[in-house]
Amino acid sequence: MPVRKRYLSLATCLLALVGLVACTQDSSQESSGPVGPVPQGLERFYSQSLDWGACDSYATSENARAAFQADGLECARLTVPLNYSEPGGTTITIGVLRQRASGERIGSLVLNPGGPGASGMTAAASMAPSVASRPLGQRFDIVGFDPRGIGASEPAVRCLTGAERDADRSDDGEVDGTPQGVAGQEAEERDFARKCAERTEHGEQLLAHLGSRDVVRDLDVLRSVLGDEKLTYLGYSYGTRIGYTYAERFPRNVRAMVLDGALDPEQDIVESLVDQGEGFGKAFTEFAASCTAKPGCALGTDPAGATKAYQDLVRPLIENPVPVGDGRRLSYEDATTGTIQALYSEQLWGSLNTGLAELRQGRGSTLMALADMYNERGRDGRYSTTQDAFIAIRCVDDPRVTDRAKILEAQRRYAAVAPFLDPGTPPSSARDACTFWPVPNTSEPHLPDVQGVPPALVISTTNDPATPYQAGVQLAKAMNGRLLTFEGNQHTVFLQGNTCVDRAGTAYLIDGTLPPEGKRC
Numbered sequence: 001m002p003v004r005k006r007y008l009s010l011a012t013c014l015l016a017l018v019g020l021v022a023c024t025q026d027s028s029q030e031s032s033g034p035v036g037p038v039p040q041g042l043e044r045f046y047s048q049s050l051d052w053g054a055c056d057s058y059a060t061s062e063n064a065r066a067a068f069q070a071d072g073l074e075c076a077r078l079t080v081p082l083n084y085s086e087p088g089g090t091t092i093t094i095g096v097l098r099q100r101a102s103g104e105r106i107g108s109l110v111l112n113p114g115g116p117g118a119s120g121m122t123a124a125a126s127m128a129p130s131v132a133s134r135p136l137g138q139r140f141d142i143v144g145f146d147p148r149g150i151g152a153s154e155p156a157v158r159c160l161t162g163a164e165r166d167a168d169r170s171d172d173g174e175v176d177g178t179p180q181g182v183a184g185q186e187a188e189e190r191d192f193a194r195k196c197a198e199r200t201e202h203g204e205q206l207l208a209h210l211g212s213r214d215v216v217r218d219l220d221v222l223r224s225v226l227g228d229e230k231l232t233y234l235g236y237s238y239g240t241r242i243g244y245t246y247a248e249r250f251p252r253n254v255r256a257m258v259l260d261g262a263l264d265p266e267q268d269i270v271e272s273l274v275d276q277g278e279g280f281g282k283a284f285t286e287f288a289a290s291c292t293a294k295p296g297c298a299l300g301t302d303p304a305g306a307t308k309a310y311q312d313l314v315r316p317l318i319e320n321p322v323p324v325g326d327g328r329r330l331s332y333e334d335a336t337t338g339t340i341q342a343l344y345s346e347q348l349w350g351s352l353n354t355g356l357a358e359l360r361q362g363r364g365s366t367l368m369a370l371a372d373m374y375n376e377r378g379r380d381g382r383y384s385t386t387q388d389a390f391i392a393i394r395c396v397d398d399p400r401v402t403d404r405a406k407i408l409e410a411q412r413r414y415a416a417v418a419p420f421l422d423p424g425t426p427p428s429s430a431r432d433a434c435t436f437w438p439v440p441n442t443s444e445p446h447l448p449d450v451q452g453v454p455p456a457l458v459i460s461t462t463n464d465p466a467t468p469y470q471a472g473v474q475l476a477k478a479m480n481g482r483l484l485t486f487e488g489n490q491h492t493v494f495l496q497g498n499t500c501v502d503r504a505g506t507a508y509l510i511d512g513t514l515p516p517e518g519k520r521c
Contacts, residue, residue, distance in 0.1 A: 032227025046224040050076040058152040061384035067125035095152030097121040099128035103138030107228040110143045114237030117389035119151035120144035147215045155201035159388040177426035185430035193436040208439035211396040216246040230255035237261040248448035260459040261492040264471035269398040281418035283343040283465035298356035322364040330364030338370030345490045395434035404429040456481035457508045463489040482514040
């Protein structure tokens with residue numbers, strides 16, 4: 001089913017909401033490994049030295065360039081096999097960033113912000129200064145890595161040029177459910193898959209080895225090279241999948257895991273996306289209730305009428321997009337994407353109301369800016385590779401969905417649970433890019449076998465718009481872990497300013513103390 005346009009990624013809004021900072025060290029080579037178990041035939045990777053130095057040359061987006069400017073961070077490249085079945089063959093590199101512990105060091109806290117496709121280096125750079133003087137920054141090196149194919153890791157997945165992505169965003173053909181519309185959409189999806197294979201270095205070989213199955217093997221190499229016998233890990237959103245996949249693959253190599261904004265490991269892609277739609281539907285209801293209770297709400301004063309008021313604003317964009325300058329026009333897709341971006345956190349609700357109020361006046365600059373934030377489009381018109389990587393990874397991490405009846409039913413269910421995103425046109429049965437992907441999937445939903453793994457701390461937010469609360473409940477059970485409930489309206493929460501959550505997570509990571517059963521913040 002479509003994941004490229006109608007359905008939105010699970011990427012955390014963390015990078016857009018925290019301050020950006022990072023690094024200017026002189027280069028220094030460091031060898032800390034191998035530590036812990038070393039799989040046979042991979043000795044040269046587990047025992048490699050890292051050449052730590054300045055981070056400027058690792059920046060691949062505006063966010064990264066801003067994040068990598070402050071002191072205290074250093075970067076390096078980790079070499080890994082492209083295909084672990086052929087360790088003597090082609091190698092690729094993984095971008096790594098760290099801020100050293102300022103006190104008595106326990107080890108490394110390795111983090112991933114999700115997506116899939118988001119930069120762990122940028123996330124770590126954004127987070128590290130705020131935790132430097134706190135217990136976590138004193139006891140742990142804060143480490144972020146860009147998973148294979150992402151960001152500073154080389155080679156990166158590349159599918160669309162900036163101009164092609166602008167054109168893709170301005171085309172609202174995905175709401176056309178006619179036979180001609182479906183054929184046109186599928187032609188675009190087939191073309192997208194072809195371009196990914198043609199424009200990505202090593203082509204199909206790299207695309208076949210992008211998934212979580214291979215990422216966790218890179219993560220274990222990194223653990224050893226950093227000098228940690230066991231992994232201490234912080235995963236947000238889709239990063240929770242990396243966490244539980246690692247725990248299943250390397251159960252004896254886990255020290256502690258905080259998994260925040262969890263994915264349900266048993267849920268297939270269809271159910272996951274429908275549940276996500278329900279989460280955004282609930283978030284829109286919360287936004288509408290807050291907005292209509294205040295003067296100047298673009299949706300009026302009646303929360304019961306907010307969905308229709310929203311639809312009346314955005315549906316005309318399907319036929320009549322609004323010019324926003326520089327030759328760009330706000331499409332229906334951009335307006336709804338900008339809305340989704342704002343629903344990730346209450347901090348952006350004010351911007352969403354401003355954008356909708358502008359749209360009433362025939363202007364679209366704020367909604368376009370929110371959509372650009374989601375798509376990681378810089379002011380120079382360049383995009384990060386996050387959206388390309390998102391699709392490429394999902395296509396190998398999940399079985400493809402090709403049953404048109406199932407696609408149509410999912411579209412109807414999505415519109416029912418998130419009616420504000422219903423375009424008012426017949427649903428489309430178009431198959432997405434994964435149907436035409438040149439390589440098969442390498443994973444599928446299942447409960448991870450984590451016997452012998454220490455209990456994980458799973459954090460789940462009651463009104464998380466992107467990863468529903470119940471997914472966290474399910475993952476905590478699957479990981480034999482402890483659930484920490486946060487009552488709020490946002491996607492992910494740890495180390496984002498909530499003292500109750502931060503204290504619980506910090507105590508667990510430092511000394512292994514789990515919060516009491518049923519703990520709520």
